[in-house]
Amino acid sequence: SQQGEEDPQALSIQEGENATMNCSYKTSINNLQWYRQNSGRGLVHLILIRSNEREKHSGRLRVTLDTSKKSSSLLITASRAADTASYFCATEGGNEKLTFGTGTRLTIIP
Amino acid sequence: DTAVSQTPKYLVTQMGNDKSIKCEQNLGHDTMYWYKQDSKKFLKIMFSYNNKELIINETVPNRFSPKSPDKAHLNLHINSLELGDSAVYFCASRRQGAGGNTIYFGEGSWLTVV
Numbered sequence: 001s002q003q004g005e006e007d008p009q010a011l012s013i014q015e016g017e018n019a020t021m022n023c024s025y026k027t028s029i030n031n032l033q034w035y036r037q038n039s040g041r042g043l044v045h046l047i048l049i050r051s052n053e054r055e056k057h058s059g060r061l062r063v064t065l066d067t068s069k070k071s072s073s074l075l076i077t078a079s080r081a082a083d084t085a086s087y088f089c090a091t092e093g094g095n096e097k098l099t100f101g102t103g104t105r106l107t108i109i110p
Numbered sequence: 111d112t113a114v115s116q117t118p119k120y121l122v123t124q125m126g127n128d129k130s131i132k133c134e135q136n137l138g139h140d141t142m143y144w145y146k147q148d149s150k151k152f153l154k155i156m157f158s159y160n161n162k163e164l165i166i167n168e169t170v171p172n173r174f175s176p177k178s179p180d181k182a183h184l185n186l187h188i189n190s191l192e193l194g195d196s197a198v199y200f201c202a203s204r205r206q207g208a209g210g211n212t213i214y215f216g217e218g219s220w221l222t223v224v
Contacts, residue, residue, distance in 0.1 A: 033212075033213075037151075040218075041217055041218070042114075042200055042215035042216050042217045042218050043153075043200070043202075043213075043215045044215070045212040045213065045214070048212070086151060088153065095166075096141075097155060097158065097166055098155070098213060099155070100145075100152075100153040100154070102150075102151070102152055103151045103152075103153075105151075
């Protein structure tokens with residue numbers, strides 16, 4: 001079965017608001033990564049957080065990782081219309097295989 | 111300068127046909143992948159090659175055969191196409207032994223089997 005599951009499956013917010021997406025996984029990991037996919041395009045790497053890290057920032061992105069709960073969250077602050085996309089978490093274990101979650105479809109309403 | 115490029119972007123073909131999707135990366139990476147994304151956007155790894163050697167082979171029908179002529183190329187050949195093969199296929203690459211490093215994806219190849 002798939003490793004990661006995102007929550008919510010879909011999210012619509014007004015431009016300027018913050019968007020939070022969650023990811024849960026089942027087995028131990030070395031790191032967790034977040035990717036963005038615009039409609040009709042490939043996936044683009046956003047941020048990586050290692051298993052010994054709890055929080056990481058990159059621009060308007062903030063990622064947290066709770067290995068005890070096997071969960072991660074992605075926060076996008078001050079959302080923009082260009083943030084409209086699907087967001088995927090991906091976990092990596094010891095075999096360096098990246099396993100993707102089900103994705104959250106984010107829509108920013110102008 | 112496209113880092114990971116795959117062709118064709120769109121492919122419509124009839125059941126039973128054989129087709130290939132080509133992938134090339136100009137990043138100097140040693141590891142390349144094929145992922146399949148279904149209609150529900152679920153992305154699943156199919157194959158992983160490291161320096162032309164097969165590393166990961168998930169439960170994929172043997173109608174799917176990857177071929178890596180060199181470490182910059184990983185092509186996907188599909189025999190006897192079925193309706194259920196309709197999906198988006200993504201090629202990707204990253205540096206060898208780069209656990210925790212970024213995977214770079216191509217733009218995808220939309221395969222429709224009719």
